[in-house]
Amino acid sequence: MTETIEAPGSVTAMERGSGVALWRQIADRIRQGIAEGTFEEGGRLPPEIALAERFGVNRHTVRGAIAALVQEGVLRAEQGRGTFVQHAPRISYALGRYTRFSANLQGQVRETKGRLLASAVVPADSRTAGALGLDAGASVLRLETVSEADGHPVSRATSWFDAIRFAGMEEAYAKTGSITAAFARCGIDDYMRRSTVVSARHADATVLADLSLSAGAIVLVTVAINEDPEGRAIQFSETLFAADRVELVVAEGL
Amino acid sequence: MTETIEAPGSVTAMERGSGVALWRQIADRIRQGIAEGTFEEGGRLPPEIALAERFGVNRHTVRGAIAALVQEGVLRAEQGRGTFVQHAPRISYALGRYTRFSANLQGQVRETKGRLLASAVVPADSRTAGALGLDAGASVLRLETVSEADGHPVSRATSWFDAIRFAGMEEAYAKTGSITAAFARCGIDDYMRRSTVVSARHADATVLADLSLSAGAIVLVTVAINEDPEGRAIQFSETLFAADRVELVVAEGL
DNA sequence: TATAGTTGTCTATAACAATAGATGAATTTG
């Protein structure tokens, strides 16, 4: 028989009438409990009635939360037996001076891939121009990409490049599925992270679709600048990570 | 006359029946628009009817979103004139090897303060013991604190210390409102950040109250270890930042 | 095999969220 996992003491009340449905708040807390180890990987969740009591809601509300997590693949419910934790642990993504997607995930996943969603040459807005050291309105190449690990989408990035210096970047990325490889084809053999700023917000509908998330999901946002060895900015990017699947590790010194 | 700010083209549909109320999704997008500069600081928001049309919802739903943002202090509505952006820019919090709350915010806010919510000596769980290099079950001092900038709560931290080595830390913190100062009273004149891991999630009810957030708000979570100059772990902490008010800046090199 | 424990499904009711339309109140514009 499987051991039932006992949860921690504090029964924090849910927020009612807050614009976020109770079942979603409970789903968040169960997911969080799994990430923190309160609910063990592969272990059995407490029965629905016990969860309902702990969260101070009706059993049917808990069922809504469980249904959502089953849908996501986080839980697996078996009639008569119980509900079990299926979730894979979070991926750790290192933020440092040397930051590359696939190198970053080595050892954590079997295979990584980048997919080009869209590309366009557009005039730079002031933020982009400032980041890349160009005049406002200069032509920049914008790439919309999704990066996947073992077939599951992990992040969605929008990147901007000097359209003149990096003409053909789009094609190179589409072929290789890697920014590093695409840079290499443009004569950039090495590059470094100049700055990274982290924030978080709810994913909008487009991002939900691209990252296969359910509505209300949270994304970690990094806004970063990469520079070449001479210190010239070559890429400005905003990357959205599914907060349920990824944690960002700040690499100190380096 | 104030110029009405035109918003970007893409009218992304809201997600209905998703567990997140439409008014909250819209509030999130307006907040995001302010952060991204789509809606200018101090500028006027498009009128309610225009916003309703853009988001594909009823005017009353937009009003719900605006009411929530007015409540938060992000917007200010004036009958007959329009709705205006009030928001203060996000505080930038630097994550690096030398990370201290008040030094970090210097130049961004006038005054910083730490407030002790609770303290207790408890047996270390496995995560805490591992982080601090103690045996599981060893006595650790747990401090629950809130840090404020100009009177507004910015972060809420739970910190763990070796209860023997740092006896009296609680009192020292309560008096000084600063971890750095409290360390100094325990003979630690300098300390460094060993590791920082960033994630994000919804704030639970306790945190909402402590950070004066409205329900459904997102927090950035940093889990960090500080060490003394000899490289011994002296503090393990989990800090929650209001994602609407703070962005984390990864300080490269150092 | 009988029983207890667990998830799955159904019905009904109440509370909250979203839409719709109408009207009032304050401000700006011509």
Add this chain to the structure above:
DNA sequence: CAAATTCATCTATTGTTATAGACAACTATA
């Protein structure tokens, strides 16, 4: 001043969310 614009408030209706209770289906165990 008159008209247009904009936010504020009210009533009514519909759909979604949450609660409540009852019972069926399945599993494990004594």
